[in-house]
Amino acid sequence: MTLLLEQYMSLGGEIFYNHTFESFDQSNCEASFENNEKYTLSHLVACDGIRSSIREQFFTLNQQPRYSGYSAWRGIGKSNLQNIHFALGPGSHIVSYPINNEGDVSFVACTKEAYEFTESWKEEGSYNDLLDDFSIYDPKIFPVIEDSMKLYKWGIYIRPPLKSMIAHNLTLVGDAAHPMVPFLGQGACMAIEDAYAFGILCKITNCDFAKVQKTYDSIRSKRTKSIQRMSMMQGKIYHLKNPIMVAARNAVMRYTNVPGNDLKKIHQYDADEAIQVALFSEKHALGFSPADQD
Ligand SMILES: Cc1cc2nc3c(=O)[nH]c(=O)nc-3n(C[C@H](O)[C@H](O)[C@H](O)COP(=O)(O)OP(=O)(O)OC[C@H]3O[C@@H](n4cnc5c(N)ncnc54)[C@H](O)[C@@H]3O)c2cc1C
Structure with a gap:
């Protein structure tokens, strides 16, 4: 997990915490942050995710992320599963895979549905709602969920492809672009x-x-x-x-x-x-x- 961070720091990289990006003055290549800090840069690489404000401001006006039609549940439970396991059904699928040698298994269960979950990594759902959404499957397909284990659900959002990932002194990286x-x-x-x-x-x-x-x-x-x-x-x-x-x-x-x-x-x-x-x-x-x- 820390491999990239350690390498970056060992090369003299810096990280400024508590800097929420606010705006970019493209003509002076100056980035401003909510803590009132401003930096004049040689170039700005924006990797601010699917809701990138740089993309919105400098690449595509008025083109907000839209619901893909897919929603997903994710959770971690106990199971003796040793390999990745796919279960496919009409309009849904479930992928489960072991994440360590202690029986912890992560699963992602996706449905295609008009009902739009919010786009959030934190929205919790109940085990009964999960079973309702995937009632065509044998409940045994899910790892054993203990009370303390949380289940999360979220809507999957997309944006149309960009013509270009660059604009003058700006470059987009990751979900901000695609x-x-x-x-x-x-x-x-x-x-x-x-x-x-x-x-x-x-x-x-x-x-x-x-x-x-x-x-x-x-x-x-x-x-x-x-x-x-x-x-x-x-x-x-x-x-x-x-x-x-x-x-x-x-x-x-x-x-x-x-x-x-x-x-x-x-x-x-x-x-x-x-x-x-x-x-x-x-x-x-x-x-x-x-x-x-x-
Ligand atoms: C259900 C699901 C399953 C997935 N499974 C996989 C998988 O198995 N393998 C895989 O490769 N990918 C997977 N992905 C995709 C993966 O999570 C994303 O593609 C990846 O996180 C994109 O990285 P990013 O750095 O571009 O954006 P993000 O991870 O979204 O990071 C953007 C960062 O920018 C910060 N930020 C935003 N605005 C500002 C601001 N104004 N000021 C300061 N900071 C800001 C955010 O806080 C965030 O930390 C999955 C995604 C989903 C939804």
Whole structure:
């Protein structure tokens, strides 16, 4: 958990706590915070999540996050489950997985429904409401929930893809740029890849932000848009209702490597290679020959 933090601090990174971002003066590249602190910056990288105020102000006016149509429950209970377990039903699915060797199992249970849960990580729900929402399943599918264990429910929100993740002296990273439905478990992974690509490009170009942004946008927009689309498609596949389609999906999942191979392709993405390819094609477009590539 602390790996990234420790590395960041060891490189001389700083964190300013109690700084709620307030506004950005783009012409002077000055960020203001609610505690009245102001900082003049070389560049602003905004990673302020799905409700990003930077996105709202500088990228897309009046385009608030909207309910995806999916709502989810999550909780942790006790079970002897050893591997990840999927249960798929018409219009819903449940994923459970062990999180340690002490029998703790986390589960996420998603339904597609018009009723809109609030978007919150803290909204608690009751075990009976959970069983009501998933009454088509055998209740034994859920790990054993003890009284002290909390159950949470929340609505899953999305925003349409952006044309570009950069604007003058601003760059968006993570959910601020590309929130997605969580059916491939890739939202935080994309935020980490974004941050990695931005950091490596700063290193390669010695913080020439115009160059960094151009390459960053070309690599990251394409990748994240495709994962946004695939995540949405995964939800549709999990929640199929038509019996023929359900039988076809189940056969593919049971008897072929297709789902595993699709996931492998996502996981095998090589951020360094993507950066090298993009830099090479930019050089090439400017008239450098392949021999010029370092
Ligand atoms: C149900 C569910 C399951 C998921 N499962 C997975 C999974 O298995 N794998 C995966 O990779 N991803 C998963 N995700 C997605 C993942 O949680 C997000 O994609 C990820 O947290 C995005 O990271 P972020 O840093 O961009 O934004 P966030 O994590 O939202 O962080 C944004 C930060 O900005 C801060 N902030 C906002 N406004 C201000 C302000 N004005 N001033 C100061 N700070 C501010 C917020 O307090 C917050 O700390 C899941 C999401 C959901 C909803």
